[in-house]
Amino acid sequence: MTVPAQEEPRVRAYDLVLAEVEQGIATGRLRVGDRLPSERDLAQQLGVSRASVREAVRVLEAMGVVRSSVGHGPDGGTVLTTGSSTALTRLLRLHIGLANFPMPDVIETRVMLERWSCRLAAQFATPAEIDRLRETLAAMERPAISRGEFNDLDTRFHVQIAEAGHNRMVADMTTAIRDAMSWWIRFSFDEVAEWDGLAEELRASHAGVVEAIAARRPLRAADRIEAHIRAAYGALLWTREVG
Amino acid sequence: MTVPAQEEPRVRAYDLVLAEVEQGIATGRLRVGDRLPSERDLAQQLGVSRASVREAVRVLEAMGVVRSSVGHGPDGGTVLTTGSSTALTRLLRLHIGLANFPMPDVIETRVMLERWSCRLAAQFATPAEIDRLRETLAAMERPAISRGEFNDLDTRFHVQIAEAGHNRMVADMTTAIRDAMSWWIRFSFDEVAEWDGLAEELRASHAGVVEAIAARRPLRAADRIEAHIRAAYGALLWTREVG
Numbered sequence: 316m317t318v319p320a321q322e323e324p325r326v327r328a329y330d331l332v333l334a335e336v337e338q339g340i341a342t343g344r345l346r347v348g349d350r351l352p353s354e355r356d357l358a359q360q361l362g363v364s365r366a367s368v369r370e371a372v373r374v375l376e377a378m379g380v381v382r383s384s385v386g387h388g389p390d391g392g393t394v395l396t397t398g399s400s401t402a403l404t405r406l407l408r409l410h411i412g413l414a415n416f417p418m419p420d421v422i423e424t425r426v427m428l429e430r431w432s433c434r435l436a437a438q439f440a441t442p443a444e445i446d447r448l449r450e451t452l453a454a455m456e457r458p459a460i461s462r463g464e465f466n467d468l469d470t471r472f473h474v475q476i477a478e479a480g481h482n483r484m485v486a487d488m489t490t491a492i493r494d495a496m497s498w499w500i501r502f503s504f505d506e507v508a509e510w511d512g513l514a515e516e517l518r519a520s521h522a523g524v525v526e527a528i529a530a531r532r533p534l535r536a537a538d539r540i541e542a543h544i545r546a547a548y549g550a551l552l553w554t555r556e557v558g
Numbered sequence: 559m560t561v562p563a564q565e566e567p568r569v570r571a572y573d574l575v576l577a578e579v580e581q582g583i584a585t586g587r588l589r590v591g592d593r594l595p596s597e598r599d600l601a602q603q604l605g606v607s608r609a610s611v612r613e614a615v616r617v618l619e620a621m622g623v624v625r626s627s628v629g630h631g632p633d634g635g636t637v638l639t640t641g642s643s644t645a646l647t648r649l650l651r652l653h654i655g656l657a658n659f660p661m662p663d664v665i666e667t668r669v670m671l672e673r674w675s676c677r678l679a680a681q682f683a684t685p686a687e688i689d690r691l692r693e694t695l696a697a698m699e700r701p702a703i704s705r706g707e708f709n710d711l712d713t714r715f716h717v718q719i720a721e722a723g724h725n726r727m728v729a730d731m732t733t734a735i736r737d738a739m740s741w742w743i744r745f746s747f748d749e750v751a752e753w754d755g756l757a758e759e760l761r762a763s764h765a766g767v768v769e770a771i772a773a774r775r776p777l778r779a780a781d782r783i784e785a786h787i788r789a790a791y792g793a794l795l796w797t798r799e800v801g
Contacts, residue, residue: 412583
């Protein structure tokens with residue numbers, strides 16, 4: 316008979332610290348800009364080790380909820396902050412990487428998010444936001460542009476559309492997914508044999524989307540971004556399969 | 559002249575460990591079910607302390623990427639896993655709590671996600687999935703049901719619709735947002751003076767959504783879920799403002 320592996324206890328010390336902070340946030344006791352008690356005070360208050368407090372703070376940092384800095388005085392300590400987009404990007408990138416989200420689901424989700432953003436952008440984008448989209452298009456036209464630069468600008472284009480939709484949560488989700496896919500898309504760009512042709516197609520469909528947004532045509536903008544996303548993934552997945 | 563607070567160095571030890579695991583996942587070297595090297599081996603390999611490795615593992619646990627268990631043999635160690643929904647819920651709950659996402663944006667995002675799920679559910683839900691939705695409706699009809707039980711079933715209803723849409727990423731996002739709102743909705747339910755009337759309205763609009771899904775009418779289902787979500791938040795926000 317083998318001895319069964321020892322079971323981990325249900326509630327671990329760092330979970331107590333997390334729960335304390337989460338409750339404070341849920342009830343409105345802790346707000347952005349507030350400072351957490353010191354590592355030593357939190358450890359004493361909750362009856363856990365300072366190492367456990369530090370583990371919990373690392374988790375909160377990775378979730379974009381707190382920012383820590385060394386030092387005393389007004390700039391030191393652990394402060395509640397805003398940083399949802401980066402944390403969401405990291406989370407989605409990890410789970411897309413682990414294939415916890417299958418690729419077809421990710422593509423459909425992008426279609427949903429970006430159709431929504433385009434419709435809102437066509438209604439509410441400011442002239443300055445439309446100008447920024449046109450600047451990104453212009454930068455992607457540069458003749459000597461590398462595939463890496465093209466990919467960075469392509470990411471920026473989709474993030475700018477999401478931001479022009481003026482919904483923080485949709486924008487963060489769009490940014491996170493596009494960012495999470497960036498490595499994969501960059502890799503696929505490198506595999507494409509007919510790069511010039513693909514780049515030209517992507518530029519043309521981007522321009523069509525911006526035109527529809529500028530013309531204040533929400534449905535046309537939504538249909539064009541959907542066609543663009545599907546065509547782009549089609550071209551890249553095809554490359555990956557046969558390349 | 560005051561001495562400036564000491565700046566935190568850019569790259570911290572636990573970030574090195576996170577970056578190592580993230581790169582392994584991004585390149586496909588690490589997959590679900592794989593085991594990470596032991597704390598001691600990782601610490602040696604990356605030249606960091608074991609405490610730093612443990613901090614990184616806590617972050618990965620909180621993100622739903624690894625599961626740790628004490629003990630040796632096949633069940634011990636830190637294993638790559640699937641657990642995106644819980645981690646996403648925690649992340650969104652924290653950021654909604656911190657008001658990093660304004661409430662109107664959260665409501666619009668729910669409308670977007672659930673319209674999408676309803677359209678897909680009306681096309682692809684299996685008969686068993688439609689039966690489960692009807693069971694949830696029936697459970698919500700119980701005369702002596704408490705507001706807390708009602709809220710739990712209400713959450714289940716929205717999660718079941720998302721699952722019937724058969725898109726993992728959209729379902730996880732829907733679940734995460736509904737879960738993240740659960741505390742707030744529960745609290746608002748308690749404040750409602752005309753509870754019986756509100757519960758009856760919610761039941762009727764839920765039933766209308768399920769009817770449209772069962773009748774395979776995607777647009778009708780989407781329009782009904784949107785009307786339901788907007789009406790529910792309208793009633794609850796109005797209660798919070800005047801209550």
